[in-house]
Amino acid sequence: MKTNLQEEVNQQGKGDSSINILDILKYLLFHWKWFLLSIWIFGTYYYYQYSKTPFIYSQSETVMIKTPANTQATARLTRTNSSYNSISVASEILQLKSKELMRQTIERINADKSYTVEKGLRTYELYKHSPVQVEVRGKVGSDSYAFTITPVDDEMVLLSAWTKENQEPAIKIPLNKYVKTPVGEILVKPTIQYVPSSFGDDIRVTKYTQGDMVGYFMGNLNITQLEDDASLLRITAEDANPDRAADLITTLISVYNEVNLRDKNQIAINTADFIRDRLTIMEDELGIVESDIERLRTANQGIDVNSAGQMYVSDVRQFQTEGARVETDIKLAQMMREYLKTQGEGGDLIPNNTGLVDASVENQIAEYNYTLLRRNRLSDGNTANPVIQDLDRALSAMRGNIDRAVDNALTGLDIKRNNIFREERQARSKALQIPEKQRAMLSVERQQKVKEELYLYLLNKREENALNQAMTEDNIRIIDPASGSRQPIYPNMLRKVAMGVAIGGMLPAVILLLLLMLDTGVRGRRDIEDTISVPFLGEIPLVKDRSKRKAVSGDILVSRTGRDALTEAFRILRTNISFMTKNEVAPKVITLTSFGAGVGKTFSALNLSTTLSFLDKKVAILDLDLRKGTLSSRMEVNYGRGVSHYLADASLTLEDIRYESGVADNLDFYPIGAIAPNPVELLLGSRLDQLLLELRNRYDYVVVDGVPVGVVADATVVDRVSDLTLFIVRAGRMDKRQLPEIEKLYKTGKLSHLAIVLNGLKLGGPRYGYGYGYGYGYGYGYGYGYGLKKKKRKGFFQRLLPKKR
Structure with missing residues (x-):
């Protein structure tokens, strides 16, 4: 049977439910x-x-961190400072990124003060190219202000546009003169750009706090190491003015070198002070010893007692020489220990390269001084920093190691001195004939020699320290000066x-x-056939503007010779209905129903009946919506006797309720007559069966406009006299989740010979999936239903809005 073939096609259609990418593109292009x-x-x-x-510019500069590996060796009179040998590139990068260094740089180039002009929509930073420069007396780095300067002539400028909090009026002030304003005492100085062409231009002067500008420039500063093992750095700054970005980098390097030179020179200054104090003490002690020698020689009346013990004196002198050298070393070590105990407390630098102690101790002192300088640079008054606390602990440990090293050196020298003295006493025991005065003389001479050597040594170290201080070099050398494109990068x-x-x-x-x-509405044939197995008979297009179409009568828009999409759609529906045979008998009584009102059920009934009449068949339109009579009101025959009267009064005949449609001679209309108070009881009576039997005998087709399913019980009551039930689905209004309910009606057989018709299809709209097209390219169609109102013509922007589903 034809119906079984249709169901098989529907089942096969469910196997392909994917949407092709081309369909998606067509949907979007619509x-x-x-x-x-x-x-x-x-x-x-x-x-x-x-x-x-605002435009952003980028400037870059290449610099080299000086290390012993890349710096030419300099002839130094002393050992190279250990802090110079231990330079770390990573440490130098961190110091360059310090906030204090940036703060000094901003203060030096006045980068916290901005001069801007507006050209069109964009704001431009003038920096040094501003026609005026402003000084505000009494303002510090943490203050901020803003106002606008407008050059008036060669002598006067106009100040206006104060901050939102300050709504003072504009004032005119002279150039090169302090004037009291709402901001403070302001001095406006002209620059070389102060020319007549700048008169009338508004220059916005803004003073930012140094803290804000430090954060701004730190965020726009980038320092990268060119190679992992290289000491070359590329410093890049981004700013609204390329000249300010270049000045920022150059000044940053200058300030950095100045700070490092100051730290290095501080060690030399402390060493010079220490040597000067020791020289003063040595001069006094050497004078005392020389006075003792003079007194002893005067007391001996110039007699040489050395010849008497010449034999033994040579041995004694040898031990004296060794003892003097050891005594010198002990004195030097004692001087260092005394300094550490008295003047070296409180976090001061320890003198280095003095020769007072051996090389290992001096290396520890040099490492201590370097660490102390690093700690002082990083602290900035914030001792709660974990890094500062770690450095404090390291300094304390290093200080203890230095004290122990000096003590150990003294202990070793004492042992060596005692051994020498013991050997000397053994030699002297053999020279008992040498007068006691000779021994005293030798003792005084020995003291003189020790102090004289120490004095000369200190003089030599003072000169070496002065030379080293004069030869101190910068840590960073500029390889490529700051440069960059004058075109903005952003x-x-x-x-x-x-x-x-x-x-x-x-x-x-x-x-x-x-x-x-997210759209769950039924949009096309595919949505129906992929979900349910109910036979699909046709698609009725939607007419967007009914006023452009010429209706045959009322809502009947099809014509016998029409070639429009709507007429073709009903012709296809008419053909498909002929295939819906039941027991090889074509349907005669066709009932239209739906789930709700407003789906175009009445409209479909009128145009389907008219299309069937074009076959020269006798067709009757029967309005069985006894509750509303929508079809009767559409045909304007809602008066006189009708179906409700026929069902209630057995004396009435079919001719009493028949009305000519006026569309065709073979098309008759049977209205409801009056709204019945008891429609279910009337439909359950035998008069309905009698009515349909007479209609079957008289007409080839009987089209029944029924009522919605599930809303009232009329639809299932009328179904007993129906050969084919057309379930009208309105495109875009029915939810796909309602389709299983139609399938349930189909499977359970509650509606006889059920089939689906899709109404209100937008032929000109986005289509995806498959379907029966009409091949005419028309966008016409129409759909009517319960509760529809005539819509006003939409404007352009309203037509752009998505239509409600």
């Missing part, structure tokens, strides 16, 4: 106006953002607008695809 509007909006907005965003117009166009293109696509994914 909404091209949305894309065009979105691209225009976002493209314009991003171009506006580009037009108002914003990029092409990239900015392209981003806006990309967003404008993607946003509608995302929204439309989301709407497509």
Whole structure:
């Protein structure tokens, strides 16, 4: 049977429920106006953002960190300072990024003060090219202010546009003279750019706090090491003015070198003070010893007693020489220990390269001084920093190691001295004939020799320290001065607008695809056939503007010779109905029903009846909606006697309720007559069966406009006299989740010979999936139903909005 064939086709159609990518593209292209509007909006907005965003420039400078490996050796009179040998590139980078260094740099180049002008939508930073420079008396780095300067002539400028909190009026002040203003005493000085062409230009002067500018420039400063094992650095700064970015980098290096030189020279200064104090003490002690020698020689009346013990004196002198050398070393060590106990406390630097102690102790002192300088640079008064606390503990441990090293050196020298003295006493025991005065003389001479050697040694170290202080070098050397392109690196117009166009293109696509994914309405034939197995008979297109069509009569829009999409659709439906045979008998009584009102059931009944009459068949239109009589009101025959009277009064005949449609001679209309108070009881009576029997005998087709299923019980009551039930589904109004309910009606047989007709299909709209097209390219069609109102013509922007489902 034809019906079984149709069901088989429907079952096969369920196997392919995917949406082709080409269908998605067609769906998106249908909404091209949305894309065009979105691209225009976002493209314009991003171009506006580009037009108002200040230009950003980039400047770079290449520098080299000086280390023993890349610096030419300098002839030094003393050992190379250990802090110079232990330079770390990573440590230098961290110091260059310190906030204090940046603060001094900003203060030196006045980078916390901005001079800007507006040209079009964009603001430009003038920096040193400003026609005026401003000084405000009494302001410090933490203060801020803002106002506008407008050059008036060669002698006067206008100050206005104070801050929002300060709404003082504009004032005119002379150049090169302090004037009291709402901001403070202001001095406006002209520059070489102060020319007549600048008169009338508004120059915005803004003073930012140094803390804010430190954060701004630190965020725009980038320091990178060119190679992992190289001491070359590239310093890059980004700013709204290329000259200010270049000055920032150059001044930053200068300030850094000055700070490091000051730290290095501090050690030399402390060493010079120590040597000067010791020389003063040595001069006094040497004078005392020389006075003792003079007194002893005077007391001996110039007699040489050395010849008497010449034999033994040679041995004694040898031990004296060794003892003197050991005594010198002990004195030096004692001087260092005394300094450490008295003047070396309180976090001061320890003198280095003095020769007072051996080399190992001096290396420890040099490491201690370097660590102390590092700790002082990083502390900045913040002793709660974990790094500062670690350095404090390290300094304490290093100080203890230095004290122990000096004590151990003294202990070793004492042992060596005692051994020498013991040997000397053994030699002297053999020279008992040498007078006691000779021994005293030798003792005084020995003291003289020790102090004289120490004095000469200190004089030599003082000169060496002065030379080293004069030869101190910078830590950083500039390889390539600050330079860069005069073209801004940001914003990029092409990239900015392209981003806006990309967003404008993607946003509608995302929204439309989301709407497509979230849309649960029935949009086409495929939505029905992929879900249920109920036979599908046809698609009725939607007419967008009924006023442009010429109706045959009322809502009947089909014609016998028409070639429009609507007429073709009903012709296809008429043909498909002929295939819906039951027991090889074509249906005569065709009932139209739906789930609710407003799906075009009455409209479909009128046009289907008319289309059937075009076959020169006798057709009757029967209105069985006894509760509302929509079909009767559409045909304007809602008066006189009708079906309700026929069902209630057995004396009435079929001719009493028949009305000519006026559309065709073979098309008759049977209205409801009056609204019945008891429609179910009337429909359950035998008069309905009698009515349909007479209609079957008289007409070839009987089209029944029924009532919605599930709303009232009339539909299932009328079904007993129906050969074919057409279930009208309105595209875009029925939820796909309701389709299983139709399948249930089909499977359970509650409605006889059920089939589906899709009404209100938008032929000109986005189509995805398959379906029977009409091949005419028309966008016409129509659909009517309960509760529809005539819509007003929409404007352009209203037509752009998505239609409600």
